[in-house]
Each structure stands twice: as structure tokens, then as C-alpha cells.
Amino acid sequence: MKFLVCISNVPDTTTKITFTPDNKEFNKAGVQFVINPWDEYALTRAIELKEANVGSTVTVLNVGEADTEPNIRKALAIGADDAIRVNAAPKDAFFVAEQIAAIAKEGSYDVILMGKESIDYNGFQVHGMVGELLGIPTVAPAMKLDMSGNTATLEREIEGGKEIVQVATPFVASCQQPMCEPRIPNMRGIMTARTKPLKVVPATGDAPRTEVKEFALPPKKQGVKLIDAANAGDLIKLLRNEAKVI
Amino acid sequence: MSVLVVVECDKGEVKKSSLEVATYGAQLAAQLGTSATAVAVGEASDASLAKLGEQGITKVLYDKEPRLKDFVNNAYTKLIATAAQQEDAKVIVLANSNIGAAVGSRLSIRLQASLATNVVELPKTEGGQFTVKRGAFSGKAFSDVVLNGERKIIAVKKNSIEAQHEAGKTAEVVAFAAQLSDADFADAPKQVVMQDQAGGILLPEAALVVSGGRGMKGPENWNLIEDLAKALGAATACSKPVSDVDWRPHHEHVGQTGITVSPNLYIACGISGAIQHLAGVNSSKVIVVINKDPEAPFFKAADYGIVGDVFDVLPKLTAAVKELG
Ligand SMILES: Cc1cc2nc3c(=O)[nH]c(=O)nc-3n(C[C@H](O)[C@H](O)[C@H](O)COP(=O)(O)OP(=O)(O)OC[C@H]3O[C@@H](n4cnc5c(N)ncnc54)[C@H](O)[C@@H]3O)c2cc1C
Ligand SMILES: Cc1cc2nc3c(=O)[nH]c(=O)nc-3n(C[C@H](O)[C@H](O)[C@H](O)COP(=O)(O)OP(=O)(O)OC[C@H]3O[C@@H](n4cnc5c(N)ncnc54)[C@H](O)[C@@H]3O)c2cc1C
Numbered sequence: 001m002k003f004l005v006c007i008s009n010v011p012d013t014t015t016k017i018t019f020t021p022d023n024k025e026f027n028k029a030g031v032q033f034v035i036n037p038w039d040e041y042a043l044t045r046a047i048e049l050k051e052a053n054v055g056s057t058v059t060v061l062n063v064g065e066a067d068t069e070p071n072i073r074k075a076l077a078i079g080a081d082d083a084i085r086v087n088a089a090p091k092d093a094f095f096v097a098e099q100i101a102a103i104a105k106e107g108s109y110d111v112i113l114m115g116k117e118s119i120d121y122n123g124f125q126v127h128g129m130v131g132e133l134l135g136i137p138t139v140a141p142a143m144k145l146d147m148s149g150n151t152a153t154l155e156r157e158i159e160g161g162k163e164i165v166q167v168a169t170p171f172v173a174s175c176q177q178p179m180c181e182p183r184i185p186n187m188r189g190i191m192t193a194r195t196k197p198l199k200v201v202p203a204t205g206d207a208p209r210t211e212v213k214e215f216a217l218p219p220k221k222q223g224v225k226l227i228d229a230a231n232a233g234d235l236i237k238l239l240r241n242e243a244k245v246i
Numbered sequence: 247m248s249v250l251v252v253v254e255c256d257k258g259e260v261k262k263s264s265l266e267v268a269t270y271g272a273q274l275a276a277q278l279g280t281s282a283t284a285v286a287v288g289e290a291s292d293a294s295l296a297k298l299g300e301q302g303i304t305k306v307l308y309d310k311e312p313r314l315k316d317f318v319n320n321a322y323t324k325l326i327a328t329a330a331q332q333e334d335a336k337v338i339v340l341a342n343s344n345i346g347a348a349v350g351s352r353l354s355i356r357l358q359a360s361l362a363t364n365v366v367e368l369p370k371t372e373g374g375q376f377t378v379k380r381g382a383f384s385g386k387a388f389s390d391v392v393l394n395g396e397r398k399i400i401a402v403k404k405n406s407i408e409a410q411h412e413a414g415k416t417a418e419v420v421a422f423a424a425q426l427s428d429a430d431f432a433d434a435p436k437q438v439v440m441q442d443q444a445g446g447i448l449l450p451e452a453a454l455v456v457s458g459g460r461g462m463k464g465p466e467n468w469n470l471i472e473d474l475a476k477a478l479g480a481a482t483a484c485s486k487p488v489s490d491v492d493w494r495p496h497h498e499h500v501g502q503t504g505i506t507v508s509p510n511l512y513i514a515c516g517i518s519g520a521i522q523h524l525a526g527v528n529s530s531k532v533i534v535v536i537n538k539d540p541e542a543p544f545f546k547a548a549d550y551g552i553v554g555d556v557f558d559v560l561p562k563l564t565a566a567v568k569e570l571g
Contacts, residue, residue, distance in 0.1 A: 013502050013522045017386040026383075037503050093361070094354070119384045119502060119525075122364050124342070128319075128351025137433045138319065140348055143496075156435070157497070158317060158344050160256075160448050163435035177503070178496050209360040213377060213390045218528065224535070224545050229554030233566030235534065238550060240570060243532045245511040246454065246478060 001056040001147070001169070003046040004109035006100055007075055008036040008090075009068040010120045019215045026120070026215065035071050038115025040182035041175040046113050047079040048180060049147055057081045059107065063090045063099045069198065077185035077193035088203035093121070097129035098205035104134060110169040111152070116141040116176040127174040137167045140174035249275040249282045250335035251303060252326055254345055255290035262451045263341040263402075265301055265409035270402050271339040272302025272410075273368055278337070283307065284417070285329040287322055287345070289315045292419050299415035307333075307422035314426075317345050318434045323352045325424040330357060335397075342401040343450070350399050360395035366406040369393075384502045384525040404451055405508040406529075441497065449498060452481035455509045455530075457500065459485040459523075461516015461537065461556055465493040470560040471515060477567040483507065485517050501526035513563075516556045519544025536560070 011017070012032040019027050035043070043060065050056040060075040062068050063086040072083045086099040104112050117124040131138030143162065144155035154173060156163045185193070227235045239246045251271035253264040260268075268284060275282035285307045286295055295306045307329050314321060326349060330338055338353065340346035342364050354361035362378045366388065370377045375392055381403060382389045449455065456475040458468065468482075475482045482498060489499035500507050502525035512530035516537060517523060524547050527533065535548040538555050545551050552559050 011383075013384075013525070016521075017383045019387075097355075121382055121389075122380075122384060124347045124363050125351035125354070125361060128348050129355050132323075132352040132355035138348065138352070139433075141344065156344075158438075159261075159450055161438060161440035163317065164437040164439070165433065165435050167433060177499075207394075209354075209393070209395045210362060211392045211394065213392055215382070216388045216390070218386075218388065221547060221549065224548040224551045226551050226553065229552050229559055232552055232554070232559045232562035233569070235550055235552060236563060236566035236570060239511065239532070239534070243511075243549065245532050246567075246570075 001049070001053050001111060002107065002109045003050060003056065003058045004104055004107065004112045005039070005043045005046045005058060005060050005075070005080065006112070006114045006126070007039040007043065007060055007062050007071065008115065008118045008120075009033050009062060009064050009071050010036045010118055013037065013119065017217070023214045023216065033068070033071060035074060036115050036118050038117060038174075038176055041177060041179045042113035042115055043075055043078060043080065044182045045145055045175060045180045046111070047183065053147065059084060059109070061086070061100060061103055063088060063096045063203070065089055072198060073193050074185060076196045076198070077189040078183050079189060082197040082199070084199045084201060086203050087200050092208040092210045093123040093125050094129060094210070095205060095208045097126050097133060099203055100126065100130050101133035102204050104130065110150070111147075112170070112172045114172070114174045116174045127172050131172040134170070134172070136170050136172060138172040138174070139165050139167060141176045142173045143176060143179055145173055145175070145179060247336050248280050248333050249278065250326070250330050250333050250338045251282055251284040252338065252340035252346065252349070253284045253286050253298065253306075254341060254343065255286055255288035255294065257289055258291040259294050260290070260298065261341070262409070263343060263404045266404065266407045267339055267341050267402050268298050268301035268303050269410045270368065270407045274337060274339065276302070277368065277371060283333050283335070285326055285422070287314060287325065288317075295419045296416045299417040300411045300413060301409060302412070303417045306417050306419045308419055309422045309424050311426060313431050313434060316435055316438050318431055319348050319352065320433055321426050321430040322349045323356065324426060324430050327353060327356050328424040329422065337397070338399045340399070340401050342403045346401050350401050354399050357397050358395060359397035359399045360393035361399045361401070362391050362393055363401040364403050365400050366403050369400070381529065385506060385528050386525055403508065405453065405510070441495070447479065447481040449481040449483055449507065450505055452507070453509050454478050454480035454511045455483050455507055456480045456513045456515065457483035457485070457517060458488060458494075458515045459517030460487050462488070467557070468494070470556065474513070474560055474564045474567065477564050480511070485523055514544055515560060517544060518542050519547060
């Protein structure tokens with residue numbers, strides 16, 4: 001079984017978001033980048049399934065410039081076998097999906113795993129695009145993934161419940177909790193990661209279909225109005241008469 | 247040319263988020279000088295579909311194929327693509343839901359369309375450019391995005407548009423057959439399991455949310471959260487550590503790595519307000535924080551606050567709501 005795990009390089013969850021003075025770009029200065037938290041579920045589950053199915057391999061894939069390599073190495077340290085970086089600034093989700101689809105096709109991967117959503121652009125769409133580009137099913141977002149031979153059984157979250165879905169390889173799934181307990185690298189992993197293959201390939205595909213013009217921060221809150229705990233019931237009156245939300 | 251709106255239905259009713267999407271689509275159609283047609287998916291009734299007229303929809307296409315009752319990615323994609331072609335739709339509007347995103351992303355490839363998800367406002371369409379505002383950085387920012395393609399697909403964030411109700415207007419419900427074959431249902435679910443929702447209110451769609459954190463001390467105290475939620479008609483939610491230790495089910499976990507909610511009212515009880523939690527809730531219109539620590543970071547993001555003990559404050563709030571009637 002050949003697993004392809006797509007990882008996105010995103011600002012750490014504690015990052016205070018700011019933009020360049022013209023508001024055209026995210027300000028990376030002093031920002032720590034991490035593997036997108038949801039992609040960690042994809043990576044760990046792929047490694048678990050590889051361990052349970054002798055002869056399987058896990059390849060990690062990132063579309064990004066050279067500054068993403070520390071996190072690619074981290075994925076190798078966690079237990080992936082090799083890595084591919086498509087050397088390009090990811091311009092939009094369609095562009096990224098085309099790169100992933102091209103690599104998946106060329107390498108004949110059986111299972112293509114991603115995170116539910118990137119925490120920077122919140123697209124929630126690359127998985128569906130890749131599935132459609134390859135003409136294979138996508139199960140998104142998946143909370144559980146089990147494999148038996150070439151058949152996968154997944155739990156797909158729907159609003160208010162879940163669907164149990166069965167698909168045959170090849171397929172795409174996007175992952176979220178509680179699929180597994182994401183692993184962190186150990187010392188041995190970090191040592192071996194240094195010598196694992198990381199192939200850099202050029203981008204292919206069409207022009208992006210969307211373009212970010214400008215970023216903006218949400219309007220600032222006015223400040224909190226405090227109500228004395230002894231008169232807690234007054235809050236309810238304020239919510240009815242002042243805020244008009246109940 | 248027209249605007250095509252995808253409405254999701256459940257148990258015969260149009261979902262709340264789809265009423266918002268219908269409103270968005272009708273307003274966009276007016277802006278573009280055209281009309282808005284809807285295509286319905288899920289378990290719908292003719293009566294509830296006709297009522298989409300109240301949101302400004304003129305015509306509703308509905309395929310009564312029974313296997314479309316549950317979500318089937320391929321079948322839904324083909325159904326909507328067929329409707330888009332028939333209606334010559336240049337813009338497709340759907341909900342930024344698990345179904346909407348799954349279908350919208352596949353459609354964007356099939357129809358060679360530009361896709362924008364998590365959209366929070368009507369687009370700007372002056373000067374031939376089509377620009378949408380969407381949420382980014384997990385609720386910490388917005389971005390204005392230009393959609394270059396001739397066709398556009400817009401997934402509207404829940405609770406960002408208020409559904410309009412113009413009483414008395416009805417839409418024409420038209421039978422529609424997308425000629426789906428067995429192959430289109432190959433990825434149909436084997437089983438669908440629905441959770442028991444507190445009071446039947448879905449958290450991602452809820453207008454009011456009462457949420458508990460580690461300050462609630464244990465699952466045995468959740469009746470305090472549930473009582474207030476029930477009195478208000480609110481959904482219940484929780485912080486990540488609370489669902490991590492199984493005090494509450496995972497689908498209630500809100501935040502950067504959980505569900506993003508944007509209700510009219512979010513009441514946080516015994517939650518400190520970590521940046522990852524705020525990311526999932528800070529687009530709520532009004533935030534109330536109840537915390538015994540006056541220095542809790544959540545107060546900085548709040549509109550109203552009570553510095554106090556949840557075990558003392560929550561029963562008082564519930565009583566006050568009941569008194570209001
Ligand atoms: C400097 C810079 C500028 C950028 N500017 C823009 C911009 O202007 N507009 C824009 O839309 N995007 C931009 N991006 C790219 C953005 O980070 C995403 O890679 C891309 O847009 C897809 O994100 P999404 O939120 O749509 O993905 P989602 O659909 O939310 O992601 C789902 C999953 O797809 C996979 N995935 C996503 N991105 C990648 C990737 N790059 N490599 C491998 N797997 C991936 C992950 O598994 C992820 O969990 C920029 C990135 C950088 C570094
Ligand atoms: C990568 C990553 C992703 C994360 N994603 C999320 C996420 O999506 N969602 C999320 O919620 N968290 C997330 N977290 C965790 C986050 O950092 C915080 O640890 C978490 O939100 C804290 O939960 P809490 O507020 O319930 O608990 P605590 O931080 O322990 O806060 C409890 C609060 O209750 C108050 N309190 C205690 N007793 C009482 C009482 N009797 N009456 C009133 N108040 C009382 C205390 O003063 C305190 O402020 C993430 C963390 C990481 C590293």
C-alpha cells in the first residue's frame with residue numbers, strides 16, 4: 001500500500017496575525033511555522049496503517065518554497081519514509097490541488113491523506129479538488145479510517161452525525177480528530193530523518209483561479225461590560241433589551 | 247444566466263444555513279439583474295421548498311430519486327452540475343457545510359469555476375471584477391479574494407447572513423431528473439448515524455450557544471450548562487480539553503482545531519479564553535464570559551462578563567431566563 005500524505009506549512013496556532021503595511025501579504029516576521037494540526041492526524045494514521053501492513057510506504061508531500069523543509073523533515077522524523085516538495089509558492093487551492101493530483105498520478109499512490117482544512121487559508125477544499133482531478137472518491141472530513149486489503153471503512157462527519165462509508169483504493173480522505181493520537185518525533189526519528197530522501201520537483205499546471213487582493217483584521221471589541229455576580233440575572237435583561245440577541 | 251442556490255434539507259425541512267444561502271443567492275441575483283433558482287438535496291417536502299419564495303427564490307428544482315436522501319458526494323455533484331448547465335448558472339451559492347464544501351470543491355473542477363469558501367458578505371461586482379470577502383486564519387482575519395473564472399462558486403459561512411422572510415411569497419417547485427445511474431451512487435454511505443442533539447439544535451447552525459470549559463470541574467455538572475441552554479433554546483459546546491477527557495462528545499469541541507461557530511450569542515462558562523479557543527468563537531456577535539478569575543484572557547474578547555463562580559451564577563441566569571418567558 002502506497003500512502004501519500006499532504007502537509008501544509010502554517011503559522012503556529014498561538015500566532016498573532018498581522019499583515020504587511022499594504023495589507024497584501026501575511027507578515028511572516030518572527031512567526032513560527034508548524035505542520036497544519038489536522039495534517040498531523042493524516043500523517044500519524046498513515047504511519048499506523050503502514051506498520052500494520054508490511055511492505056507499505058508513506059510519502060509526505062508539500063507544495064511550498066524551501067522554507068517549508070524543516071517541517072517536511074519533522075514529518076520524516078515522525079515516521080514517513082520519503083518526501084516530495086513541489087517547489088512553488090502555493091498560489092491558491094486549485095493550484096495546490098493540481099500539483100498534488102499530478103504527483104499522486106505519477107506515483108500511483110493508493111491512499112491520499114490530507115488534513116480537514118488548513119488553519120491559514122481555511123479553504124476546506126483541496127481534498128475534493130484532488131479527488132475530482134483524479135476521478136476518485138474523496139471522504140471528507142473523516143474521523144476514523146480502517147483498511148482491510150484494498151477496502152477502506154471510514155466515518156465521515158456530517159452536521160449532526162456521521163456516515164459510515166466504504167471505498168476501494170485509490171481514494172482521498174481528509175482527516176480530523178478523533179482518528180488517532182498524533183505522534184511527535186523521537187530522538188531516533190530525528191537522526192534518521194536527516195538521511196531520508198527529500199525530492200524537490202518543479203510545479204506544473206494551470207494559472208490559479210483566485211487571487212487575494214487584501215487582508216483585514218476583524219474590528220476591535222468595545223470592551224467588556226461587567227455585571228455583578230450578585231445580580232447575575234441583570235445580564236439576561238441586557239441581552240434582551242440592549243444587545244437584543246435573546 | 248442565473249444564480250443557482252443549493253439548499254440542503256433534512257427531515258422535510260430546509261436547513262437554517264440553507265435559508266441564509268437562499269437569501270444570499272436572491273440578493274446576489276438582484277445585484278446582477280437576474281433571478282435565483284434553487285436545487286434541493288436531502289429529504290425535502292414540496293411545501294417547505296415552495297416557502298423558499300420568502301427568501302426570494304423563484305424556482306426550485308427537486309429530484310425525488312430516493313437515494314438522494316442521504317449525502318452521496320458523486321451523485322450530489324452530478325445533480326448540481328446538471329442543474330447548473332440547464333439553468334446556465336454563472337454563480338453557484340452553497341453553504342460552507344461539510345456537504346457544501348465536499349460538493350463545491352468537486353464542482354469547481356468539473357465546471358472549471360473559481361471557488362471561494364467561508365464567504366461572509368455579498369460580493370463586490372463593480373467594474374467587471376468579482377470580489378468576495380472571506381474568513382481566513384481561523385477567524386483571526388478576513389481576505390478579499392478576486393474570482394477570475396467565468397463561473398464562480400461561493401460557499402457562505404453559517405450565520406453570516408440573516409435569512410429574510412417575505413411572508414406570502416412562494417417559489418415554483420419543478421420536478422427535475424438528473425438521470426443519475428447506479429455508478430453515481432457507488433460512494434453511498436453504508437450507514438448513517440445521527441447523534442442526539444441537545445434540544446434538537448445543531449451546534450454549527452445554532453444562533454445561541456452555551457459552552458463549558460474545565461472550570462465546570464466535571465461532566466456531572468453539565469446539567470447547569472444544559473439547563474441554561476434549554477431555557478434559551480441554545481446549543482451546547484465545550485473547550486478542547488473537556489472533549490479530550492470525554493466529559494463531552496468530540497462534536498461539541500469548538501476552536502481552531504474543532505468547530506468554528508459564529509452565533510448571535512456565545513456564553514463561555516469556566517473557559518479561560520486561550521487563543522486557539524477564541525479562534526473558533528470570535529466571530530460570534532455577542533460574547534458573554536463567566537469566570538471566577540478577573541484576569542482570564544477571555545474577558546478581553548467579551549462584550550459582557552461576570553466575575554464569579556459558575557456554580558453560583560449559572561442557576562441565577564437560568565432562573566432569570568425562565569422569568570423573562
Ligand atoms: C507566502 C504564501 C502566500 C500565499 N498566498 C495565498 C493566497 O494568496 N491565496 C491562497 O488561496 N493561498 C495562498 N497561500 C497558500 C495556502 O497556504 C494554501 O497552501 C492553499 O491556498 C491551499 O489552502 P486551503 O486553505 O485552500 O487548503 P485546504 O483545502 O483547507 O487544505 C486541506 C488540506 O490540503 C492539504 N494542503 C493544503 N495546502 C497544501 C500545500 N501547500 N501542500 C501540500 N498539501 C497541502 C493539507 O493536507 C490540508 O490539510 C499562500 C501560501 C504562502 C506560503
Ligand atoms: C495546537 C493546539 C490547538 C488547540 N485547539 C484548541 C481548540 O480548538 N479549542 C480549545 O478550546 N482549545 C484548544 N487548544 C487548547 C487551548 O490552548 C487551551 O488549553 C484550552 O482552550 C483551555 O481550555 P479551558 O479554558 O476549558 O481550560 P483552562 O484553561 O484550564 O481554563 C479554565 C478556566 O475556568 C476558570 N474557572 C475555574 N473554576 C471556575 C469556577 N468555579 N467558576 C468560574 N470559572 C472557573 C478558571 O479561572 C480558568 O480561566 C489547543 C491547543 C493547541 C496547542
